[in-house]
Amino acid sequence: MLPLFPSPWLSEEHQLLADAAARFFAERWVPHQAEWRAAGLMPRSAWRDAGAQGFLCAGMPEEYGGGGGDIGHEAVLALEQARANISGFGGPLHSVIVAPYLLHHGSEAQKRRWLPRMAQGELIGAIAMTEPGAGSDLQGVKTHARRDGEHYVLNGSKTFITNGQNANLIIVVCKTDPSQGAKGVSLLVVETEDEAGNPVPGFKRGRNLDKIGMHAQDTSELFFDDLRVPADNLLGQREGQGFFQLMQELPQERLLIALQAVGAMERGLAEALAYTKERKAFGKSIWEFQNTRFKLAEVQAQVIAARATVDAALVAHLKGELDAARAALLKAWTTDLACQMLDECLQLHGGYGYMLEYPIAELWADARVARIYGGTNEIMKELASRSM
Numbered sequence: 001m002l003p004l005f006p007s008p009w010l011s012e013e014h015q016l017l018a019d020a021a022a023r024f025f026a027e028r029w030v031p032h033q034a035e036w037r038a039a040g041l042m043p044r045s046a047w048r049d050a051g052a053q054g055f056l057c058a059g060m061p062e063e064y065g066g067g068g069g070d071i072g073h074e075a076v077l078a079l080e081q082a083r084a085n086i087s088g089f090g091g092p093l094h095s096v097i098v099a100p101y102l103l104h105h106g107s108e109a110q111k112r113r114w115l116p117r118m119a120q121g122e123l124i125g126a127i128a129m130t131e132p133g134a135g136s137d138l139q140g141v142k143t144h145a146r147r148d149g150e151h152y153v154l155n156g157s158k159t160f161i162t163n164g165q166n167a168n169l170i171i172v173v174c175k176t177d178p179s180q181g182a183k184g185v186s187l188l189v190v191e192t193e194d195e196a197g198n199p200v201p202g203f204k205r206g207r208n209l210d211k212i213g214m215h216a217q218d219t220s221e222l223f224f225d226d227l228r229v230p231a232d233n234l235l236g237q238r239e240g241q242g243f244f245q246l247m248q249e250l251p252q253e254r255l256l257i258a259l260q261a262v263g264a265m266e267r268g269l270a271e272a273l274a275y276t277k278e279r280k281a282f283g284k285s286i287w288e289f290q291n292t293r294f295k296l297a298e299v300q301a302q303v304i305a306a307r308a309t310v311d312a313a314l315v316a317h318l319k320g321e322l323d324a325a326r327a328a329l330l331k332a333w334t335t336d337l338a339c340q341m342l343d344e345c346l347q348l349h350g351g352y353g354y355m356l357e358y359p360i361a362e363l364w365a366d367a368r369v370a371r372i373y374g375g376t377n378e379i380m381k382e383l384a385s386r387s388m
Contacts (some may be wrong), residue, residue, distance in 0.1 A: 005311075010076075013073075017073055020053070021076065025080060032046075033216065037088065037215040041165050041166060041216065047091070050121055054067050055077055060119060066119050089217070090126075093163060094163065096253070097127060098126065101171055125170070127161075128173060129173045131156070131157060143173070143174040147176070150231050151228040151229060151230055153229075158172070162373075166218055177240060184240055187245055190203065202226050202227030213364075213366035214366050250375070251327035252322075255331075257331050257335060258334040264366070265302070268360060269299050269300060269345060271345060296348070302337055302341050303341070329384045331377070335377060336377060345363075
């Protein structure tokens, strides 16, 4: 592969973390990938190992148990995880999406109660937005919470929830005032287990969903049936702030998805280069055919362009300048591009590209959902067009 242009945000400290993560993933987790894919999830012990290595909440302040880093630390972890082809670990969602909701919108007591345990891997985070009848339309959420004294009574169901089988700290998007539309949305933090580790009454996990890709990542249905949640678990000072909180955090979520797409593209290109230079056809390597070299040169150009664009967005985000419209376009473009170029790389593998024993097959299958989660790419383009 040709070298990428230097990332302006990448410091020596970021690179040291990236190198440590690459070694850890290769030595400790890659050997277990087949086992975890067959099980449909990674064990909670893997989360505790990640916490012990400092790979959880690396961007959270040290006073709350985090690594004291910035989004760059989270970025290198996401890139290295994608390059290692470990799609089953929901750590990026836990650290880059769930934890910031608590940091930015939680009370001091909430932050001190939950963030240190998230950094250790004792608590595993999830965010429950999507419902069977409400996907990208967050205003259509039906799950509702009714205030009853010092508790909320939560009822409803969620689906497609990443970390759904393992999570024991779930931010639930719900309506606290169904008559107010978006202004009636609140975020309620649900602790799914008591101090002994038993499920709390009123909470139930549904199926670990059978997906096209990302087989080692637990993606589940969740059910809330008169679940009593302490009123102190509401995020924010008052009800009705949920939609604003969601909109504030979504640009970082979409940047994360773009980073993961670029990491998968880099690994896919590396796999295609290695395979075509080794595989023989008609007495010579596949690489020696001009079509192969031209195709992979085009893919290399796409990887360079995508990485440079994501780098620019990351620099903007570090300055607090990444707006929702550009983040939406970035997410849509990189994930569309990843699917396109990984398909090209799979094609160059021939029949072996369709075999799950080859990493390119997993990369190809895993990439498809990124055009859907975090908001479908069609919704991303609609959002961006409103600011043009």
